[in-house]
Amino acid sequence: MVKEVRTRFAPSPTGDLHVGNIRTALFDWAYARHTGGKLIFRIEDTDRERVTDEYINRAVETMKWLGLNWDEGPEIGGPCGPYLQSQRLDIYKHWAQKFLDDGFAYKCYCSTEELEARREKQRELNQAPGYDGKCRNLSADEEAKYVAEGRAPVIRMQMPAGETRFTDLIRGEVVFDHTFVPDFVLMRADGSPLYTLAVAVDDVLMKITHVLRGEDLLSSTPRQIRVYQAMGVAPEDYPHFAHLPFVMGQDNAKLSKRNGEVSIAWYREEGFLPEAICNYLALLGWSPGDDRENITMEELVSLFNVERVNSSPARFDMKKLEAINGDKIRALTIDDFLKRALPFLTSAKIITGTDEEIALVRKALPIIQERIVKLKEVVPMLGFFFVETVKVEEESVAKMAEEQALHVLSASLSALEPLSQWDHESIESALRAALIEKMGLKPRNAFGPVRIAVTGSHISPPLFESMELLGKERSIARIKALVR
RNA sequence: GGCCCCGUCGUCUAGUGGCCUAGGACUCUGGCUUCUCAAGCCAGCUACGAGGGUUCGAAUCCCUUCGGGGCUGCCA
Structure with missing residues (x-):
């Protein structure tokens, strides 16, 4: 089983x-x-x-x-709760006391300053810094003296001589010699637990079988295993460890x-x-x-x-995240895409969320779907649909001042105004006939000015589809605005 | 300093002794396509950290070395 x-x-x-x-x-x-x-x-x-x-x-x-x-x-609880450690303080106290009673842990009266001073000395002597075991075997007299001085003890776990050996699911067998794993604090003087106590107790009590966590915790594993031992957990019941790379x-x-x-x-x-x-x-x-x-x-x-x-x-x-995000966006159904894009448009105040607006967005999404990498980009992409008049962006202003651009725009007007059918095919063939065939322009030079007039930018979703969605009246008004 | 972990293209990775003149993806460069931008397609650049072994044969096994990272707390 x-x-x-x-x-x-x-x-x-x-x-x-x-x-x-x-x-x-x-x-x-x-x-x-x-x-x-x-x-x-x-x-x-x-x-x-x-x-x-x-x-x-x-x-x-x-x-x-x-x-x-x-x-x-x-939010859902469970049989091993509570799941907030702040609500489990009694549990940690119970175990700390038990470790004390069973002789696995001891009270340590050393002050932070004293510890720091001794650590400093260890460093100078080139010894491994760590608790030196001073309070391990205090006599009743010594202890009484410390108490009389008003010192409040922390509870410290004793690491026995030897080594801890375990198999990390990702790294294989790892061995730590206890020489380099000093006695560690389980509980502060005020009764609050430290990570090493709480994490180990909870993993056992919550019947965790696999601990997957960051590799920064790898070297604290021997301390946790020591807590399992003190709790009386059989080695075959220790959780498996897998330390994930950073x-x-x-x-x-x-x-x-x-x-x-x-x-x-x-x-x-x-x-x-x-x-x-x-x-x-x-x-x-x-x-x-x-x-x-x-x-x-x-x-x-x-x-x-x-x-x-x-x-x-x-x-x-x-960059790679963006590439994947773009792939995922392109794979979205239009309804799903719409649902996810709407919050960006409303919070950017591009739309207020009326049915007509949403209907237009829905029709426009297919022409921008393969052009965006992040949902946020729907805002600049679709913005021109929802403004009264477009503001021609800085870098496109100069292009529009050229004489040829004005010719293109007025020719476009003449071609578009008589159209009775306003769909992208009709728009495209009318403009092609007027600008490319008649005027002999290259497509990019022909459609560029129209694009800028209609969308305000030389970069936009496909022009003819955009004009179709914008509507004849508004498209023509935008071109007219620049001809004058 | 000590202990522990890690080391293939710029980046993420495939690779567990011969299938590797090292594959894929992202990035970058060039091209095609094209109404702009994208998308798509094609091509190109670039890697086994170094040195020793073991072996008929090593990216793959061993040793050393160098480099990077983590820990070394009454943080987690």
Whole structure:
């Protein structure tokens, strides 16, 4: 009987979820779904100074937006709750006390200043800095003396001599000699737990089978394993560890605010599709093994496995994300595209959202679908449909001043005004006849001025389709406006 | 400094001893197409960090070295 896989995503939301968080969440999610297991969403908010309810809510929203659903956690609860560490403080206290009673941990009365001074000395002597074990075996007298001095003790875990050996699913066997794993603090004097205690206790209590997390936590793994041992967990019941490689910024350092955009909220505002973000992030450190790159969430679920995750860090490449996003946009149905584009148009105040506006947008979307890479671009692309008069952009003004441009515009007017049929085929043949056949112009020189007059820019969606959608009256008015 | 992790085109990657004169994707360059811009199509540039082994044969195995990163907290 194989145990059901239980992975967890356990961020400490001290800000908006960022790219690195989400890559981890995505892998946790994909692995749980791939194996038919469960994803547990836990909030590590033991540091309530930095983690706020607002950030927690935003994290929950971001996960939902991305489509990374969880089986236990905020909003839905579950049998191993609560899923906010700030609501589990009694649990951590219980275990810390038990470790004390069982002799795995001890009270440490050293002050921060004393520790710092001794660490400094260790560094000078070129020794490995770390707790020196001073309070390991305090006599009752010594302890009474410290208490009398008003010192409040932290609870510190004792690392026995020896080594910790475990198999990382991505990196293979890893060994840490305890010489380099000093005794560590489990609980502050005020009774608040530290990460190392809380994370290990919760992973055990929540029956986590697979811990997928960033490689920065690799060297803290021996400490967690020590907590499992103290809790009496059998080695075969330890969770499996898989330390994911970092996502790096442009400067070869871990991606951060300084070297790239990190906040997922920013990507959403720019008009990246959640499935594009997930698709791209999945490719950062993982590959399906063949040449496939454009994959759906369903394919990700069926193909994902931890063994295929790379061990080396990957640099975040905005250009590639954009390329994937463009592919995903082009693959959207018009109704889906419309649903996703509308919020950008309304929040940019291009439209207010009337039925007529939406109907026009819907008709215009097909001609811009393959021209945009981010949803946000619908704003500049469609703007000209929704203004009374276009303002000719700076760089196009000079072109329109040329004499030939004026000839083109008046010839266009004469050709267009008599049209009884106003569709792009009629518009195109009328203009071709007048400008190209009669005047002998090259297409780009012929249609350029008309494009600028109608859309305000020398770059626009296809001209004839645009004019059709704009309507005869408004198209002609715009050309006239520039002829005078 | 110590410990740990990592090292294939500019970037993400495929590659687990012969199928590799190293494949794909993004980027970039050139071309085709073309009403602009895109999209699409074609072509091109560019990589096994270095040095030693092992082997008939190494990107793949071993050693050394160099480089990058993480940790070394009463942060997570």
